[in-house]
Amino acid sequence: MTAGSQEVYFDTDSDPNGRVRIASVSSGARSYTATGLSNGTTYWFWIKNTTDGVATNSNAASATPSGGSSSSSSSGGGGGITGATCSSTGSVSVSSTIRVTSGTYDGGCRTYNPTSDLGSGDQDEGQDPAFRVENGATLRNAILGNNGVDGVHFYNGGNLENFRWTNVGEDAFTIKSSGTVNITGVTGVSGEDKFAQINAASTLNISNCIVDGMGKFLRQNGGTTFKITVNADRCQISNMGEGIFRTDSSSSVARLTNSRLRNSGTMCIGSWASCTGSGNTSY
Numbered sequence: 001m002t003a004g005s006q007e008v009y010f011d012t013d014s015d016p017n018g019r020v021r022i023a024s025v026s027s028g029a030r031s032y033t034a035t036g037l038s039n040g041t042t043y044w045f046w047i048k049n050t051t052d053g054v055a056t057n058s059n060a061a062s063a064t065p066s067g068g069s070s071s072s073s074s075s076g077g078g079g080g081i082t083g084a085t086c087s088s089t090g091s092v093s094v095s096s097t098i099r100v101t102s103g104t105y106d107g108g109c110r111t112y113n114p115t116s117d118l119g120s121g122d123q124d125e126g127q128d129p130a131f132r133v134e135n136g137a138t139l140r141n142a143i144l145g146n147n148g149v150d151g152v153h154f155y156n157g158g159n160l161e162n163f164r165w166t167n168v169g170e171d172a173f174t175i176k177s178s179g180t181v182n183i184t185g186v187t188g189v190s191g192e193d194k195f196a197q198i199n200a201a202s203t204l205n206i207s208n209c210i211v212d213g214m215g216k217f218l219r220q221n222g223g224t225t226f227k228i229t230v231n232a233d234r235c236q237i238s239n240m241g242e243g244i245f246r247t248d249s250s251s252s253v254a255r256l257t258n259s260r261l262r263n264s265g266t267m268c269i270g271s272w273a274s275c276t277g278s279g280n281t282s283y
Contacts, residue, residue, distance in 0.1 A: 008032050009046040013087055014060050016046060020083060020164060021189050022210055023262075024239055027051075040064065081236045081260065083187035083210030084164035086143055094118065097128050100137045100158070107142025111166075119149040121169035122192075129174070133158035136179070148191075150174065154181045157202075161185055168214065171197040175204065184208050194219045201226040209235040216240060217264075218254075220247040227273075230254040238262040243269045256280060 006027060011019040025032055027049075034043070043065075047058040086109035095117045098105070112130055119127025127150040133139050134154075140161035144151065148169025152160060157179025165172045168191030175181055175198045183206040188195050195211050196218040198204065204218075209232070211217055217237055220228055226249060236259065237244060243265035245254040250271040258279040268275035 005050050007048040007050075008034075009048060010034060010043050011087055012041060012043060012085065014044045014062070015087070016057070016060070017088055019044075019046060019087075020085075020187050020210070021212060022083070022187075022236070024212060040066065081208055081210065081234050082185065083208065083236070084143070084162050084185055086141055086162055086164060088143055091145070094130055097153075098131050100131060100133045100139050101135060102137050104138040104140060105131075106140055109141050109143065109162075111143040111145050113145035114147045114149045116147075119147075119169065121147040121149055121167065124170070127170050129153040133160065139163065148172070154179065157181060159183070163187075165189065165191075167191075168195065171195070172211075173197070175200055175202045178202050180205070182206075187211075189213050191215070197221065198228050198230075199224075201228060203229040203231075205231045206235065207233040209237075211235065212238045214240055216242050216246055216269075217244040218246065220249055220252060220270075223248055225249045225251065227251040227253070231257075232259065233257045234259060236260040237264045240265040243267060245272070245275055246270050247272055249273075 006025050007021050008023040009019040009021050042062055044060045044062045046060055049056050088111045089109045091111045094112050095115045114130045129150045130144055131139055131152045136157045138159040143164045146167045148165055148167050150170040152173040154175045155177045158181055160183045162185040165188035168188050172188045172195045178200045180203045185208045187210040189212045191214040193215045195214045199221045244267045246269040248270055251273050253273055254275045256277040260283050262283050
């Protein structure tokens, strides 16, 4: 018998549809402490156990925190990390890229399911994104379904808030042209390669993120020398095959602060001008 694995999920209701994976733990683990929860809010938790390729799910268990740190906390060591908080309110089929060119696109916590017209969600290059955010516009409150295609593309800056990738495809998101991209309250799991791809000189500010099961957290386009600036704060990063930040540019800068790390590999890979961390803890 092959040793099993255990995954921890949570949600703010008892319906397992739309639940969020927050951790992968060893087969022998018998406890897990969830952080960054809001006092007075009831949460439901599940354990998914996989042994010999067969997955079984526990019944839901609920808890309501009433003291200690809440989701508004920003203390060191990863306090206040919730990732995306949407529970799915319905589903939408997506056969062409949704463009957000100005203002705010609110997905209403619906699950967006790309069709094969956009790609297969594997590692084939050239797949289309489900969303394209442009010119400083904002995309918020959405869930990308099991066919992750090429996630979200940013052109000339943009904002992403409360967004979940159920199954990261080619990449979770790509910065395609220069600008500042601000991302907060996101969760991405089960990607074969990168969570973030940066293809142009730009600044990425990402906070309150949960990322699990990727090759790398972030990669600057291979062989490029333009400068990128990456600020990652209050992220929970686990099970990276290679590491967290990778670049070939000796002018790029990255910083990871107040985050929780587990099996995250090497933090800084490549020729960074500066790549630093502070206030980070292992769990």
